[in-house]
Amino acid sequence: MLIKVFGSSVFGVEAATITVEINMEKGIGYHLVGLPDNAIRESSFRIQAALKNNGYKFPGKKIIINMAPADMRKEGSAYDLTLALGILAASSQIKDVGIGDYIIMGELSLDGSLQPIKGALPIAIKAREEGFKGFILPKQNAKEAAIVDNLAVYGVENITEVIDFFDKDVALEPTKINTREIFYNNLANPEFDFADVKGQESIKRCMEIAAAGGHNIIMVGPPGSGKTMLAKRLPSILPPMSLHEALETTKIHSVVGRVKENVGLMAERPFRSPHHTISDVALVGGGAYPQPGEISLSHNGILFLDELPEFKRTVLEVMRQPLEDREVTISRAKFTVTYPSSFMLVASMNPSPGGYFNDPDAPVTSSPAEMQRYLSKISGPLLDRIDIHIEVTPVPFDKLSEERKGESSVEIRKRVTTAREVQTERFKDSETIHYNAQMGVKQIKKYCKLDESSKNLLKTAMERLNLSARAYDRILKVSRTIADIEKSENIQGVHISEAIQYRSLDRDGWLG
Missing domain, CATH: 3.30.230.10 (Ribosomal Protein S5; domain 2)
Known part of the structure; x- marks a missing residue:
C-alpha cells in the first residue's frame, strides 16, 4: 500500500x-x-x-x-x-x-x-x-x-x-496567540538602564547618535572605563522593532533552534557578544550544511565585539562585505544561501596591549611602537566601515560617588524613536533603506547637501586628517543623524563639526 x-x-x-x-x-x-x-x-x-x-x-x-x-x-x-x-x-x-x-x-x-x-x-x-x-x-x-x-x-x-x-477523530486544540498583543506587551522596562551610568555624558551622546541612525561604533579606552557597561545598555535606547522586523528576526533564530520554548515572537532586539576565539565560519555562517552565523543572529540588533584586536584578523576581515551589503551569501558547489545581516556593530578595545593610553602614571605602559602594532591588527578598510570612533576616559571619583542618577534609557529612547520616525518618512519609498546608516551614494547626495561654509569645514578636515572617501560618506551620514536629532531640516556646520570629532582613529598623531 x-x-x-x-x-x-x-x-x-x-x-x-x-x-x-x-x-x-x-x-x-x-x-x-x-x-x-x-x-x-x-x-x-x-x-x-x-x-x-x-x-x-x-x-x-x-x-x-x-x-x-x-x-x-x-x-x-x-x-x-x-x-x-x-x-x-x-x-x-x-x-x-x-x-x-x-x-x-x-x-x-x-x-x-x-x-x-x-x-x-x-x-x-x-x-x-x-x-x-x-x-x-x-x-x-x-x-x-x-x-x-x-x-x-x-x-x-x-x-x-x-x-x-x-x-479516532479526537479533536486537537489549535494553538492561538495574539501576535500584536504579545509583541507590544514585551516592550517593557529594559534590564540595563543608562540611568545607572555615572558621568560619561559625551559617550552617552555618541550612543544616542549611533542608535538614532543605526551607525556602527567603536569605543577606545583603558580597562574599567565603562566600555562594556555602555555597550550592554545600547539596546535599551534602540527604537522598538516593527512587527515585520520581529518576524524576520524570529525566523532566523528559529532556523538554529534559538527561540526560547513557549515563546512566540521575539520582541526584543538581539544582542550578541561572541568570544574573541570565534572562527570566521561561526561569525558569518556556513559549514557543510550552512547555518546562520553570529552576524545573522544579530540581524535587526547589535553585534558586540569586546576587545576587538584580540579577534583573529581573518575573522574581522570577513565582516567587511556583510557590513556594506547587510547580507551574507554562502556559496557551495551545489547551492547558494543568503542570510540577512543588517546589524549595528559595536566594538570596544584598549589603546595598547597594556590597556593604557600614554599615561605615565599607569600601572602598565606601552611604547608607541607596541601601541601601533596592537592597533594595526584592525585593518583600515574595517575601521572605515565604522561610522563613529570615540575615546572613553575613566570616570573620576567625584562622578562615581554622586547619588544623582543620570538620564534614563526611556527618555533617551524617546528622542531616538523621534529621529528614526523622521528617517522612516524620508525613506518611505525605498524597500531596502530605513535609516541613515543604510544610505548609499545616491541617497547621500540627495539628503546630505551642505552649504558653502560646511563644505569648507569638511574639506579642511579631510585634508588635515587624511580621510578616505568612505570616511567622508560616514561623516555625512552621522551629521545627517545629528541634524535629525536636533530636528533640523538641513545639515549645519555645527553638525559637521560634531561628526568629524567622532573619527578619532583617523587622526594623524593619535598615538602621540
Missing part, C-alpha cells in the same frame, strides 16, 4: 515541502532513500520503540520510503513523527483519511513523547503558502509556529495524540 505524508526541510531561512512516500509490500527490509542524513536513517529504531511502547507494532514487511525531491539533502531528527504516521497508515493500523492535508514534524523519544524541532516558523509560513490545512508539531514549538495566521497549528506532547486525531 502506498501512502504520502508531508514534512518540511529548512534551507537557509526558507522552508521546502518534503513529500514522504511509504510503500509497503510482501517481503522483509527497511529501505530509506532520498538523501537522508544519519539522524534520519537512525529514525527506524526510535520509531520502532515508540510504536511498541504505545501499543502499536512496527510492520515486519518490506518498507520502501522515498523522501522527495530525492536530490535535496534532508537532515535532522524532525522527520520521526512524519515517518511513523506514514508507516502506521501504510500498514493499515490507522486510517489514512486527511493525513495528507497536514505538515507533520517532530522528533520521537522512545516512549513516544515529542522533542522540539528547529525552523518551526519558516515551515509554518511555507505550509500556509502551499495551502495545507494545518501543521502538527511538538508543543514546545507551537507558539512559535502560531505566529502565522490562517493556519491551524496543533501542538502535541505524544504520538498517541496524533494517532487519535487521525484514527
Whole structure:
C-alpha cells in the first residue's frame, strides 16, 4: 500500500515541502532513500520503540520510503513523527483519511513523547503558502509556529495524540496567540538602564547618535572605563522593532533552534557578544550544511565585539562585505544561501596591549611602537566601515560617588524613536533603506547637501586628517543623524563639526 505524508526541510531561512512516500509490500527490509542524513536513517529504531511502547507494532514487511525531491539533502531528527504516521497508515493500523492535508514534524523519544524541532516558523509560513490545512508539531514549538495566521497549528506532547486525531477523530486544540498583543506587551522596562551610568555624558551622546541612525561604533579606552557597561545598555535606547522586523528576526533564530520554548515572537532586539576565539565560519555562517552565523543572529540588533584586536584578523576581515551589503551569501558547489545581516556593530578595545593610553602614571605602559602594532591588527578598510570612533576616559571619583542618577534609557529612547520616525518618512519609498546608516551614494547626495561654509569645514578636515572617501560618506551620514536629532531640516556646520570629532582613529598623531 502506498501512502504520502508531508514534512518540511529548512534551507537557509526558507522552508521546502518534503513529500514522504511509504510503500509497503510482501517481503522483509527497511529501505530509506532520498538523501537522508544519519539522524534520519537512525529514525527506524526510535520509531520502532515508540510504536511498541504505545501499543502499536512496527510492520515486519518490506518498507520502501522515498523522501522527495530525492536530490535535496534532508537532515535532522524532525522527520520521526512524519515517518511513523506514514508507516502506521501504510500498514493499515490507522486510517489514512486527511493525513495528507497536514505538515507533520517532530522528533520521537522512545516512549513516544515529542522533542522540539528547529525552523518551526519558516515551515509554518511555507505550509500556509502551499495551502495545507494545518501543521502538527511538538508543543514546545507551537507558539512559535502560531505566529502565522490562517493556519491551524496543533501542538502535541505524544504520538498517541496524533494517532487519535487521525484514527479516532479526537479533536486537537489549535494553538492561538495574539501576535500584536504579545509583541507590544514585551516592550517593557529594559534590564540595563543608562540611568545607572555615572558621568560619561559625551559617550552617552555618541550612543544616542549611533542608535538614532543605526551607525556602527567603536569605543577606545583603558580597562574599567565603562566600555562594556555602555555597550550592554545600547539596546535599551534602540527604537522598538516593527512587527515585520520581529518576524524576520524570529525566523532566523528559529532556523538554529534559538527561540526560547513557549515563546512566540521575539520582541526584543538581539544582542550578541561572541568570544574573541570565534572562527570566521561561526561569525558569518556556513559549514557543510550552512547555518546562520553570529552576524545573522544579530540581524535587526547589535553585534558586540569586546576587545576587538584580540579577534583573529581573518575573522574581522570577513565582516567587511556583510557590513556594506547587510547580507551574507554562502556559496557551495551545489547551492547558494543568503542570510540577512543588517546589524549595528559595536566594538570596544584598549589603546595598547597594556590597556593604557600614554599615561605615565599607569600601572602598565606601552611604547608607541607596541601601541601601533596592537592597533594595526584592525585593518583600515574595517575601521572605515565604522561610522563613529570615540575615546572613553575613566570616570573620576567625584562622578562615581554622586547619588544623582543620570538620564534614563526611556527618555533617551524617546528622542531616538523621534529621529528614526523622521528617517522612516524620508525613506518611505525605498524597500531596502530605513535609516541613515543604510544610505548609499545616491541617497547621500540627495539628503546630505551642505552649504558653502560646511563644505569648507569638511574639506579642511579631510585634508588635515587624511580621510578616505568612505570616511567622508560616514561623516555625512552621522551629521545627517545629528541634524535629525536636533530636528533640523538641513545639515549645519555645527553638525559637521560634531561628526568629524567622532573619527578619532583617523587622526594623524593619535598615538602621540
